[in-house]
Amino acid sequence: MxxxxxxxxxxxxxxxxxxxxxxxxxxxxxxxxxxxxxxxxxxxxxxxxxxxxxxxxxxxxxxxxxxxxxxxxxxxxxxxxxxxxxxxxxxxxxxxxxxxxxxxxxxxxxxxxxxxxxxxxxxxxxxxxxxxxxxxxxxxxxxxxxxxxxxxxxxxxxxxxxxxxxxxxxxxxxxxxxxxxxxxxxxxxxxxxxxxxxxxxxxxxxxxxxARRGPGRAAARLAEVVRDVPVTIVAGIRLGLADRVLGRLLLLAAGAGVMLNGIEMLTPGRLGALTGEAETGGAAYAFVTFAGFAANALGSSLAPPVARLLRGSVRAAASATVVTAAAVAALAASTALRGAAGIVATAAIYVLLFTALAVASLLRSELLHQRVAADRRATVMSVDSLQLQFGGTLSSLCLVPLSGVAGVGPVWALTAVVVLASALLYVRLPVGPAPRHPQ
CATH class of the missing domain: 1.20.1250.20 (MFS general substrate transporter like domains)
Known part of the structure; x- marks a missing residue:
């Protein structure tokens, strides 16, 4: 060795x-x-x-x-x-x-x-x-x-x-x-x-x-990890409540979770209806999603120049969130299209949507890290991840079933409203580190 x-x-x-x-x-x-x-x-x-x-x-x-x-x-x-x-x-x-x-x-x-x-x-x-x-x-x-x-x-x-x-x-x-x-x-x-x-x-x-741990020490450490779960969640919530700016940034993750889950759960069925068969719908969704992944990479690389162009990460993130909402609204409008036109429109909208979302997500992460001290960063990252999943859960339990009654288009339109409303969280958002948080 x-x-x-x-x-x-x-x-x-x-x-x-x-x-x-x-x-x-x-x-x-x-x-x-x-x-x-x-x-x-x-x-x-x-x-x-x-x-x-x-x-x-x-x-x-x-x-x-x-x-x-x-x-x-x-x-x-x-x-x-x-x-x-x-x-x-x-x-x-x-x-x-x-x-x-x-x-x-x-x-x-x-x-x-x-x-x-x-x-x-x-x-x-x-x-x-x-x-x-x-x-x-x-x-x-x-x-x-x-x-x-x-x-x-x-x-x-x-x-x-x-x-x-x-x-x-x-x-x-x-x-x-x-x-x-x-x-x-x-x-x-x-x-x-x-x-x-x-x-x-x-x-x-x-x-x-x-360093090797004995069975007793490992078990004690595991018990400590489990006990720390509610402590970490409560600490993250307290931190978000104490720092209104941080709370707004964390709430944005929940809005993104609502949008992402609604798109991912409803697009396959929509494309299956456009192609007439589940198998061909799956193939169409594969190409559309591939375009989304490529757009996500593009958006990540565009975030720094967009922030420079708009003179700040807050303005750039807010603008990208508005563009994301517009893309979701366009996706809702595209449900009026049929056949190949609907598939092409969905793919084009996915490119716009995931490019803008990547810009907003990267800049929001930067603002989040700027706001949190090193000794609290892991806690906030955990709560941020939980917020994203919470938004996805909310979408699965409320918006996805609603599409069976109202249709996919209206649900995506409602999702666009949620995303647009989340952009308001950037209004007058201070930048830079927070004042010392209360313990």
Whole structure:
């Protein structure tokens, strides 16, 4: 086994050719495999439930079960990786993901779909963070705390986005090539990809030696993590109430969750109606979603120049939020179109929507980080994530069932109003660090 460069006499990070290549190559591979199952099942998921007899309210309930599971487990599972190790937690996520996807592929009524959704939520919560923590641990152990983390973190982000894009395309096109139970084929493929992830985690993720904890100490630490969950949530809420600016920034995440869930849950059915068949609707949704992922990357790169052009992150984020609302309204109006015109319009609107959303999201994150001190950043990030899931849950339980009564267009119009109203949270929003918060 190679010795860490940082420990060699006279060694230095600067003298090491391309330090961290092995680690971040493995990290990128694991990130790709972590997100590939999600990409594969994304296009056919709603269409599969509809084809097997679930109405739109039941589809919304299944989506809500996923979001609620993540809300409940997001914080305690984050501590598991510190207690049990990165590799076992991510391996457990892969096993649960396989179980959830197999259950989903076999489900023919609402209750099995609910169980599958809960299992997928557990897998998602378990996979949130261990791979990145393992990469940082490994690089620090091999090259020391001064090691440059950026190349590997960037490679991981690119790999995850690529997995979602490739997986969504493959998941949308695969039903066209399968005759028997075509909509379930991408879900079975996702289960297979999760199995590959399990093998990759066991083979590639060799954890650096850390201070060993005895069973009693590990159990005590786990109990401490579980006890800290309500404390963390309450602390985040208190912080948001004490700092009105921070509270407004966090509330924006809930509005984004409402919008994203409403778009993701209702677009597949809309495209299925346009093409006349669930399988072709899934393929159309795959291409539309692929365009959205590409637009998201574009928007992230445009955020800095947009902020400079509009003379500030607050103005730029507010403007991007208004454009996002306009795009959702255009999506609502596009429901009047039929056939190929409706599909092309949806794809074009997705590009505008996700470009603007990426700009707003990146700049909101910057404002959030500026407002929070380092010792409270993890708490606020956890609450921010919970806000996004809360918005998704609200959408699943209220807006998605409403579409079965009022139609998709009116629900998207209502969603556009929610997004536009959220832009008002930027009005007269101060920038910079907050005054000292009360303890």
């Amino acid at each position: 190679d010795e860490p460069v940082a420990d060699e006499p006279g060694g230095s990070l600067a003298g090491t050719p391309r330090p961290g290549m092995r680690e971040y190559g493995r990290y990128a591979a694991i990130e790709f495999l972590t997100w590939l199952p999600t990409g594969l099942m994304l296009a056919p998921m709603v269409l599969l439930m509809s084809a097997r007899g679930l109405d739109i309210a039941e589809v919304g309930m299944v989506g809500a079960a996923y979001s609620v599971t993540i809300v409940v487990l997001e914080l305690p599972t984050g501590g598991l990786a510190d207690v049990l190790g990165r590799r076992p937690v991510l391996a457990a996520s892969a096993v649960v993901s396989v179980a959830g996807l197999v259950m989903m592929a076999l489900a023919h009524s609402v209750w099995p779909f609910l169980v599958a959704s809960v299992l997928k939520g557990v897998a998602r919560a378990l996979s949130s963070g261990p791979a990145q923590a393992w990469y940082v641990d490994s690089l620090h152990a091999r090259y020391g705390p001064a090691a440059d983390l950026k190349p590997g973190l960037a490679a991981g982000n690119v790999a995850g986005a690529a997995a979602l894009a490739v997986g969504t395309l493959a998941g949308g096109l695969l039903p066209l090539a399968v005759r028997r139970d075509p909509l379930a084929a991408p879900v079975w493929a996702g289960a297979g990809a999760a199995l590959v992830l399990l093998v990759a985690v066991l083979v590639l993720m060799r954890e650096p030696v850390r």
